[in-house]
Amino acid sequence: MDNNINELACKLLETRKLTAEEYAYLIEHRDSETTEFLREHAVCIRKETYGNEVLIRGLIEVSNICKNDCLYCGIRKSNWRAERYRLSEKEILSAAETGYGLGFKTFVLQGGEDAWYTDERLERIIRQIKKKYPDCAVTLSLGERGRESFQRLRAAGADRYLLRHETADREHYRKLHPPEMSFEHRMECLRELKELGFQTGAGFMVGSPFQTTENLAMDLKFLEEFQPEMCGIGPFIPHHDTPFSEYNAGSVELTCFLLSVIRIICPKVLLPATTALGTLDPEGREKGILSGANVVMPNLSPANVRSKYLLYDGKLAAGAEAAENLADLKQRIEKIGYKVVEKK
Numbered sequence: 001m002d003n004n005i006n007e008l009a010c011k012l013l014e015t016r017k018l019t020a021e022e023y024a025y026l027i028e029h030r031d032s033e034t035t036e037f038l039r040e041h042a043v044c045i046r047k048e049t050y051g052n053e054v055l056i057r058g059l060i061e062v063s064n065i066c067k068n069d070c071l072y073c074g075i076r077k078s079n080w081r082a083e084r085y086r087l088s089e090k091e092i093l094s095a096a097e098t099g100y101g102l103g104f105k106t107f108v109l110q111g112g113e114d115a116w117y118t119d120e121r122l123e124r125i126i127r128q129i130k131k132k133y134p135d136c137a138v139t140l141s142l143g144e145r146g147r148e149s150f151q152r153l154r155a156a157g158a159d160r161y162l163l164r165h166e167t168a169d170r171e172h173y174r175k176l177h178p179p180e181m182s183f184e185h186r187m188e189c190l191r192e193l194k195e196l197g198f199q200t201g202a203g204f205m206v207g208s209p210f211q212t213t214e215n216l217a218m219d220l221k222f223l224e225e226f227q228p229e230m231c232g233i234g235p236f237i238p239h240h241d242t243p244f245s246e247y248n249a250g251s252v253e254l255t256c257f258l259l260s261v262i263r264i265i266c267p268k269v270l271l272p273a274t275t276a277l278g279t280l281d282p283e284g285r286e287k288g289i290l291s292g293a294n295v296v297m298p299n300l301s302p303a304n305v306r307s308k309y310l311l312y313d314g315k316l317a318a319g320a321e322a323a324e325n326l327a328d329l330k331q332r333i334e335k336i337g338y339k340v341v342e343k344k
């Protein structure tokens with residue numbers, strides 16, 4: 001092992017933080033030995049809090065209608081080829097009912113920024129889910145909203161909110177988003193969510209266009225400081241009807257390396273092995289868990305809309321990715337020495 005790298009890896013384990021320059025060096029010069037060393041420690045750290053348990057969340061993709069135009073995303077508003085849909089209150093509740101029957105104790109309502117989901121409607125949906133399933137958690141992932149809106153959703157009973165920061169570098173953020181979107185506002189939302197008592201999730205894509213090692217180092221610095229309760233990272237995967245269609249997908253190996261580093265920086269974080277990881281590599285989910293991840297989020301959307309929530313090409317929605325095939329997923333997780341549990 002390269003001496004510097006060895007020292008940096010040990011320093012990371014001891015202090016749970018590095019400078020941005022050190023993170024960049026670690027990423028740039030990682031070799032298989034360092035990767036394995038950090039992976040083993042990440043797994044030990046996850047086991048101290050979570051043992052060998054893997055938590056499951058039922059992902060309900062409520063709408064692919066979006067007012068935003070993020071350059072990487074397949075459901076951006078400029079993509080007129082996307083066939084749009086939105087689930088009614090009834091359909092969302094029915095998906096939750098199905099999920100509860102399957103053993104899910106957390107429902108994640110994710111979607112584009114669709115103005116139809118007013119505070120009133122969301123409050124009603126959240127209240128009904130929490131009333132019917134008091135032993136369950138509701139996670140929202142509906143993009144940026146105002147502080148007052150977040151407050152109302154929280155008061156209605158929402159427990160968690162996922163809002164990936166996407167990149168911690170302002171300049172990089174500008175290259176991934178249209179001019180009307182702002183890095184400052186996204187970060188402000190994240191701070192507000194935390195203040196309002198949401199368990200808050202940040203995160204970023206690995207290998208997004210124009211991303212540099214320094215950008216990733218900034219992402220890690222941000223996580224170190226923000227200490228989110230959840231963190232979603234997955235490889236960027238191009239979508240054929242976006243301006244980024246010709247860019248390469250991110251690396252599974254680097255994503256797994258970063259999962260280990262994030263587990264070390266935020267020992268108790270809820271860290272999913274994401275759909276994007278499973279999409280790029282048939283063993284991606286397993287690799288993610290073996291690198292320190294402890295959450296999987298099978299798809300609980302009604303079958304007829306699954307193919308329409310296409311954030312990137314090839315997005316998995318079948319097999320072990322589908323909530324109704326939980327038995328498959330359980331088996332695969334058991335094969336690698338872990339156990340799916342029905343906990344919120």
Ligand code: SAH
Pocket residue numbers: 072073074110111112113141142143144162163164166204205234235236237238239276311312
């Ligand atoms: N509108 C919500 C949900 C967005 S979809 C929000 O703004 O938070 C959830 C995540 O999918 C995004 O945060 C983004 O990081 C990821 N994503 C979008 N397009 C992607 C792509 N082409 N490849 C990989 N991940 C992508």
